[in-house]
Amino acid sequence: MKKFAFAASVAAIGTLTLLPFSWFVLTSWKSAAEIIAIPPVILPSFHWDNYRAAITRYGLLHYIGNSAIVALATTLVSLAIASLAAFALARFKLRWARYYLMLLLALSMFPQIAIAGPVWRLLNFLDWLNSYHGIVAAYISLTLPFAVWVLTTFFQELPYDIEEAALVDGCTRWQALRLVVLPLAAPGLFTAAILVFIHAWNEFFFALIILTYPALQTLPVGIALFPGEYTMPWGEIAAASTIATLPLVALTLIFQRRIVQGLSAGAVKG
Amino acid sequence: MSNSQDPVWRFLLPSFVFVGVFSLYPILESFRLSLYRMILTLPWLGQKFVGWDNYRDLITDPVALGSLSTSMIFVAVTTPIEVLLGLAMALVLNESFRGRGWLRAIVLIPWAVPTVVSSQMWRFIFNDRYGLFNYLLYGDATQLYWAPLAEPGLALLSIMVADIWKTSAFAALIILAGLQGIPGELYEAASIDGASAWRKFRHITLPLVKPALLLALLFRTIDALKVFDLVFVMTQGGPADTTNLLQFYGYKKSFAEGMIGYGSAIAVVVFLLSFALSVFYIRLLGTGLLRKGRQT
Numbered sequence: 042m043k044k045f046a047f048a049a050s051v052a053a054i055g056t057l058t059l060l061p062f063s064w065f066v067l068t069s070w071k072s073a074a075e076i077i078a079i080p081p082v083i084l085p086s087f088h089w090d091n092y093r094a095a096i097t098r099y100g101l102l103h104y105i106g107n108s109a110i111v112a113l114a115t116t117l118v119s120l121a122i123a124s125l126a127a128f129a130l131a132r133f134k135l136r137w138a139r140y141y142l143m144l145l146l147a148l149s150m151f152p153q154i155a156i157a158g159p160v161w162r163l164l165n166f167l168d169w170l171n172s173y174h175g176i177v178a179a180y181i182s183l184t185l186p187f188a189v190w191v192l193t194t195f196f197q198e199l200p201y202d203i204e205e206a207a208l209v210d211g212c213t214r215w216q217a218l219r220l221v222v223l224p225l226a227a228p229g230l231f232t233a234a235i236l237v238f239i240h241a242w243n244e245f246f247f248a249l250i251i252l253t254y255p256a257l258q259t260l261p262v263g264i265a266l267f268p269g270e271y272t273m274p275w276g277e278i279a280a281a282s283t284i285a286t287l288p289l290v291a292l293t294l295i296f297q298r299r300i301v302q303g304l305s306a307g308a309v310k311g
Numbered sequence: 312m313s314n315s316q317d318p319v320w321r322f323l324l325p326s327f328v329f330v331g332v333f334s335l336y337p338i339l340e341s342f343r344l345s346l347y348r349m350i351l352t353l354p355w356l357g358q359k360f361v362g363w364d365n366y367r368d369l370i371t372d373p374v375a376l377g378s379l380s381t382s383m384i385f386v387a388v389t390t391p392i393e394v395l396l397g398l399a400m401a402l403v404l405n406e407s408f409r410g411r412g413w414l415r416a417i418v419l420i421p422w423a424v425p426t427v428v429s430s431q432m433w434r435f436i437f438n439d440r441y442g443l444f445n446y447l448l449y450g451d452a453t454q455l456y457w458a459p460l461a462e463p464g465l466a467l468l469s470i471m472v473a474d475i476w477k478t479s480a481f482a483a484l485i486i487l488a489g490l491q492g493i494p495g496e497l498y499e500a501a502s503i504d505g506a507s508a509w510r511k512f513r514h515i516t517l518p519l520v521k522p523a524l525l526l527a528l529l530f531r532t533i534d535a536l537k538v539f540d541l542v543f544v545m546t547q548g549g550p551a552d553t554t555n556l557l558q559f560y561g562y563k564k565s566f567a568e569g570m571i572g573y574g575s576a577i578a579v580v581v582f583l584l585s586f587a588l589s590v591f592y593i594r595l596l597g598t599g600l601l602r603k604g605r606q607t
Contacts, residue, residue: 050403051414058417061476062424064443065432077441079453126326133319141323148334150589152537154561155582156337158344158351158571163337182333185326215317243425245540246558250566261427265544275435282428289423297416304481305488 069279091276104263115180115241123188128218131196145186171254179247184237195229232303260285345575365576378560390531397482405490422480430544433473463553482527489523529592557581
């Protein structure tokens with residue numbers, strides 16, 4: 042009886058989690074008639090017209106390209122800046138390190154609307170609206186607090202002796218970071234990179250206000266603003282959504298352990 | 312070991328620049344802008360200092376007050392449900408059974424799905440003519456079908472469902488980390504003393520997992536105040552402003568209508584609200600959790 046109840050709850054969790062999204066993925070393979078059919082068609086006829094239309098008619102590949110550029114650039118720059126800062130915070134015995142970390146934590150909690158207007162005006166002033174560097178700059182400031190927290194936690198857990206020996210042997214701090222700490226912290230860097238990448242890939246609010254030229258818009262903006270007044274092109278939306286989500290689901294399933302570890306390093310200790 | 316050729320500030324400078332220019336300055340600037348009247352896209356019309364007028368308008372604007380109470384209701388309903396569901400999921404995931412690794416990965420999928428995608432997905436499920444939701448409720452009786460996203464009350468409920476689906480897993484992860492920190496000997500000792508499963512849960516699990524529950528509640532509350540994508544895609548704040556969550560209303564005023572002064576006043580209120588809530592929860596949690604693992 043107890044075993045049965047447990048198995049039932051496992052099944053319930055799995056079903057409730059998977060069902061809605063699976064339904065949407067199945068929709069991407071349905072014909073227009075199958076999508077609006079009552080009773081619903083469960084197994085689609087598996088045709089690829091929606092994907093073809095999403096690519097040719099709605100410029101899906103364009104959005105994917107923009108998202109990839111923005112998310113990768115954000116990940117690289119954000120991690121570079123965060124590893125420098127985290128190294129200093131974890132190793133330099135700064136008395137105010139705690140306060141800086143607290144400030145970063147506080148900043149990561151604030152709703153984006155609190156900074157959106159001034160950020161827009163600043164980017165407008167720099168003529169950085171509708172540019173990759175404009176959106177990447179905004180995303181770096183969004184992801185930096187989290188990246189610094191996670192990396193500081195990881196760096197603190199590294200043994201100090203090797204680094205100390207390197208410094209005694211005349212290494213500069215810069216060399217100690219580059220030659221000792223970063224290689225040792227590679228797993229932590231990778232974890233932080235996945236999480237920053239997912240964040241940047243999914244971000245919608247800043248993308249919406251900063252990127253108004255369709256040629257530069259990212260996938261979330263493309264999917265949210267999918268054209269369609271009276272009849273929504275659900276098949277195409279589902280196809281675009283499936284493609285936008287696929288890389289993330291793959292990352293999640295492959296690096297599940299790391300992601301959980303990274304999220305709890307960012308959350309529980311912070 | 313003190314290296315004069317690479318001083319500390321060089322390592323921290325890039326992060327200071329970004330935090331200063333793109334986070335701290337904008338927050339202060341939001342405060343300043345909230346005292347002015349100006350149009351975002353027409354800056355040449357000038358900015359007129361109006362003092363507290365925007366705030367005075369805010370407390371007499373029924374839409375703004377509605378937006379505030381909608382946000383409060385949203386937070387009050389979704390966060391406890393998410394934390395409870397998270398606790399339930401975490402308790403299951405903390406057991407050892409075959410397929411546990413799989414379930415833990417599956418649970419993460421809603422967290423990884425872009426919010427815009429899950430918004431479109433729920434909008435499709437709640438469709439008034441061929442949505443799965445209506446079919447599950449009424450089957451073939453299409454004349455009974457609802458338009459949940461077009462009905463006041465139901466629209467907010469639909470957005471809540473979408474939020475709970477997507478974010479309970481995150482709460483589960485935090486709580487699971489808390490559960491895994493409970494030493495197994497406590498349960499063994501309790502078993503030897505003949506404690507029932509309920510008593511073990513009540514007297515060992517619950518007290519020891521409480522900090523993790525509060526932490527999950529803190530993170531969910533903060534995020535619930537940030538909800539934007541769901542509203543933008545599913546309802547655009549409607550019907551009749553019943554889903555105008557604060558972040559969306561601020562966006563609408565500042566960017567769709569260009570009233571950046573008034574929008575900034577909303578932004579400041581949201582900012583102060585989430586600040587107050589964070590301080591409240593962190594007090595409740597105690598500073599112990601925030602203390603760093605190893606001070607070097």
